Amino acid sequence: MNFAKRFVCRKVAIHLSNSHVVSRSGNLRRQLSTSSRSMTVMPAWVIDKYGTNDVLRFTRNASFPTISYPNEVLIKVFAAGLNPLDVGMRSGYGAVTMSMKRDPLGMNQSSSEFPLVLGRDVSGVIMECGLDVKYFRERDEISLKPKSLSHTEAAAVPYVxxxxxxxxxxxxxxxxxxxxxxxxxxxxxxxxxxxxxxxxxxxxxxxxxxxxxxxxxxxxxxxxxxxxxxxxxxxxxxxxxxxxxxxxxxxxxxxxxxxxxxxxxxxxxxxxxxxxxxxxxxxxxxxxxxxxxxxxxxxxxxxxxxxxxxxxxxxxGFFAPSGPALDEVRDMVDAGQIRPVVEETFGFSQVPEAMEKVEKGHARGKTVVQVSQGGQDL
The missing domain is CATH 3.40.50.720 (NAD(P)-binding Rossmann-like Domain)
Known part of the structure; x- marks a missing residue:
């Protein structure tokens, strides 16, 4: 499961979909229902322009992510946690910085951020590992995930x-x-x-x-x-x-x-x-x-x-991904010192409603979207 990014991700986050590529993550001993190598498209919530909640669009034909760098892993997403930043990014907040992250050298003049899939927190299962990934294995639920948490609970932890x-x-x-x-x-x-x-x-x-x-x-x-x-x-x-x-x-x-x-x-x-x-x-x-x-x-x-x-x-203060920090967090969660606070859970078909709830503010913890369960998309 991608409890969080152990190292900085080289790709745009695509968490409100059923697959996600990050740099080095992983650990759940469970057979996946499909092989990543045989898939070319996947269901996802995307935006084709920045704006209000109306720009969210569901598609079953989003491009399936592939590993481009040897330190990346491909993850099947079970649950995604939403953050106020996701709502801001839907409206275009941070677009310049995110564009630079996608194409740091500015070499691809024809590249576009759209269709863009939002989201930053995920919990899931590793489907495939890059050649340089030694810390994790395919079909593993990432070792950073606290053993005491479900995927829904774990998805509420990484970003915060x-x-x-x-x-x-x-x-x-x-x-x-x-x-x-x-x-x-x-x-x-x-x-x-x-x-x-x-x-x-x-x-x-x-x-x-x-x-x-x-x-x-x-x-x-x-x-x-x-x-x-x-x-x-x-x-x-x-x-x-x-x-x-x-x-x-x-x-x-x-x-x-x-x-x-x-x-x-x-x-x-x-x-x-x-x-x-x-x-x-x-x-x-x-x-x-x-x-x-x-x-x-x-x-x-x-x-x-x-x-x-x-x-x-x-x-x-800023968000900063850190493997060692999340290892400490995992231990604190499993020791009962910290528990994730999930205020409300939504199904994958309810992503617009989930985003709307986050946008209203006054949260009591986190909002989580259940993307898939037991290997089946919701």
Whole structure:
């Protein structure tokens, strides 16, 4: 199963289909019903242009993916997890960066991203391995998949796990050995990344405060949150300002949070503000890749210097695929320290409804699409 990309994928994600190519993944001892070598087309949800949910189109004749590089594997998808980014990409968000990823040297002038299949998280079975893949075998369910999870549950983990890990560990400097007694604030804690971050931090001994709506307070407390602040009751900066200051803030909401949130950190103590809401893809869409990256670097550099003068560290967090990180996540899941939060499951024929639900926001965990079951497409 492709619990997640162990290394950066060389192909466009095609998760809302019944097959997917990634770089090195894999492990489930189950005979597949069909051989990948004998297939040329597959069912998939595609878009032929960017736009609203109306651009989604179902086809039974999408091109079957093939292995192009020796470090890739071909996966039969059983379940796909949806993320807000998928909705954004449906509308064209990040199109410039994704185009560069598909054709990094700009050699194929006639190439087009359409028809494009959306999606980033999958769980499934390896159908075929590239020549350089030694870590996995055909017909394996990827070893990164927690043994205690079904494919539907596992599909809810990779993207949020890698994002939370990147933000808290790589950017925030937290780990299982230094979290005890640290005070962490999560702005927007009931969504996919927030629910994962709460559990990970609590497993490491941190004290976790979460902002959420009143009807989500019990939910996030059950995940381990020590304290909650209801953002529907009024400006959260007031009740948060009455609390002891924090060692790290993870911002999932953006907006004007930067205006007041950094004042909640312990000054001159190495405290960090890590936001996952960045203008990087917006900049590259608007200005092109080179100018967009320059604009992004100048923006983050300016903000970092400004807040460093106040004694706190300002950082941007990003999704970053990591095999070792996901190995740790697998162990934490199987040890009962983290559980995936699946808010709702949809059949493959209900992809538009699933995308619409994600687009409405106010999530309580993840939305998952069951693509196939027991080797049969749904």
């Amino acid at each position: 796990a890698a994002t939370a890990w990147s933000a808290l560990v790589n950017t925030g400097g937290l780990n299982k050995d230094n979290c005890a007694c640290k005070r962490i604030l999560i702005l927007g804690g009931s969504g996919g990344v927030g629910t994962f971050a709460i559990q990970m931090l609590k497993a490491w001994g941190a004290h976790v405060t979460v902002t959420c709506s009143q009807d989500a307070e019990r939910f996030v407390r059950e995940l381990g949150a020590d304290h909650t602040v209801d953002y529907t009751a009024g400006p959260v900066e007031e009740p948060l300002g009455a609390l002891d200051k924090f060692d790290l803030i993870l911002d999932n909401i953006g907006g004007d949070a930067e205006r007041w949130a950094l004042t909640l950190l312990k000054p001159w103590s190495g405290a960090k503000y890590v936001t996952l809401v960045t203008p990087f893809l917006q900049n590259t869409d608007r200005l092109g890749l080179a100018d967009g990256m320059m604009k992004t670097a100048l923006t983050v550099g300016g903000k970092a210097l400004k807040h460093l003068a106040s004694g706190v560290h300002y950082r941007w």
